[in-house]
Amino acid sequence: MTPGTRAGYALGSLATGAFGTVPGLLLLPFLTDRLGVQSAVAGVLVLLPKAWDVLFNPVAGRISDRSTHPLGPRRPFLLRGGLALAVLFALMFLPPLAGSPLGDGAYVAALFLACATAFAFFQVPYMAMAAELTDDYDERTRLMSWRVAMLAVAILLAGAGAPLVRDAFDSYRVMGLAVAALILVGTLGVYLGTRNVPVARVTSAGARFGELLAAVRESRAFRTLLLAFVIQAVGIGTVLAGVDYLARVVLHDAGQQPVLFAGFIGPALLVMPVLQRVGARWGKLRGYQGATVLFGVAIAGVAFVPPTPVLMVLVALTGVGYAGLQVFPMAMLPDIISTEQARTGDARSGLFSGVWTAGETLGLALGPGLFGLVLSLGGYISGGTAEQPASAATAITLGFTLIPAVLVLAVLPLLRRSVVEPDRSPADAGE
Secondary structure (H helix, E strand, O other), X not given: OOHHHHHHHHOHXXXXXXXXXXXXXXXXXXXXXXXXXXXXXXXXXXXXXXXXXXXXXXXXXXXXXXXXXXXOOOHHHHHHHHHHHHHHHHHHOOOOOOOOHHHHHHHXXXXXXXXXXXXXXXXXXXXXXXXXXXXXXXXXXXXXXXXXXXXXXXXHHHHHHHHHHHHHHOOHHHHHHXXXXXXXXXXXXXXXXXXXXXXXXXXXXXXXXXXXXXXXXXXXXXXXXXXXXXXXHHHHHXXXXXXXXXXXXXXXXXXXHHHHHHHHHHHHHHOHHHHHHHHHHHOHHHHHHHHHHHHHHHHHHHHHOOOOHHHHHHHHHHHHHHHHHHXXXXXXXXXXXXXXXXXXOOOOHHHHHHHHHHHHHHHHHHHHHHHHHHHHHOOOOOOOOOOOOHHHHHHHHHHHOHHHHHHHHOOHHHOOHHHHOOOOOHHHHOO
C-alpha cells in the first residue's frame, strides 16, 4: 500500500473528527443562547439523536454488508453518507427560522437525527474498511497510525477553529458551512484516495442484538473495561460541553474558548510517544490508572484556581490525562479480543469493536445531556443576552470540573487486573 493510499484513507477522519467534536462543543450553546431553548430541554435534544446513532449503527453495518455495488460494499456508502452528512450539518445551523424556541429546537433536533443517520452510513463502513484493505499485520498498523494522526488534527482543527469562525462572523450559519466543508474534504479524500485499492477480504460490519448481548455477557474483562470507558466518556462529554459556557460566563471572555480547547487537546497530541513508553515499561493497566488519577485531580483543581497561567497548566495536565484515557483502554481492547478469540475459536473483533464504538458514542452523548441538566438546576437563563445569576456560574464550574472528576475517578475500583485484563497463560506469565 502506498503512502498516498494511507493518506487517502486517513482523510476520512476529517469527517469523523469534525462531526464527533463540534456538536458536543457548540450545539448546546447554540440551542440555549442563540435559539433560547431551556437548558434541560436542550440537553435532551442533543442526547436523543446520538442515542439513536448507538441503535442504528448495527443496522447500517448489515445494510453495508449486503451491498452488491460494483465498487464494493463500503466506498459507495462512504460517498453517499459523507455528502449527506455535510449538507445536513450545514442545514442544522440555519435557525432561527420558526421564530420560537420550541419550533427552532425541534428543527435542530430533527436535523441532528438526520445527521446521525447519515454519519452511521459513513462511520461504520469506514471502520470496516481498515480490516478489508489489507491482510498484512504491519501494514494495518501503519494504516491506523495515519488515521489516528489525522483524527487528532481534525479534532484540534474543528474544536478550536469552529468557535473562532463563529465569533469572527458572529454566525453559527457560517460556522456550520465551514465544518460542512471540512466533512466534504474528508469524504471526497477517502473516496478518491482508496479507489485503486483492491479489497483483501470482506468482514462483517453489523450484528444482531442477540449476538452482541451474548458476546458481551461471555467476557467479563470486556464488560468491565467497556463500563469504565463509557463512564469516563460521560465525564469527558461534560467537559467538552462546558468549554463555551466556562469561557463566556465564568471567565467573561468568549475568546478563551479556542484557547481552552487547544490547551486541552494540544498536550494530548504531544505526549503520545511518552504514553507508549509508559505502557511498555509499567504496563497498560498501570498507565490507565495513572491517567485516570491525573485527569480527575487536574480537572477538579480547575474549580479552585482563578484565571491565571496556573489554570492553563491544569487544563494542559487534564489534556495529558485525557490522552491516556484514550490510548490505554484502546490498547487493552485488542488483548481482550485476542483472548476471547482463542477461547471461543470465533473471530469477534468486529463485534466487540461495534459494541465499543456504540458505548463511546452513548457516553459522549450523555455528557452534554448531563451538563444541560446541571445548567437548568443552576438557574441558567437561555437567550444569550441576560445577565446570568451567580448560581449559573457555580453550576457551570461544577459541570466543567468536579462532576467530570467524580465520574472519571469513580471507575478506579473497576481498574483491577483481576477484572480488566484477561487471564494470562503460564507461558505468557513467564515472559
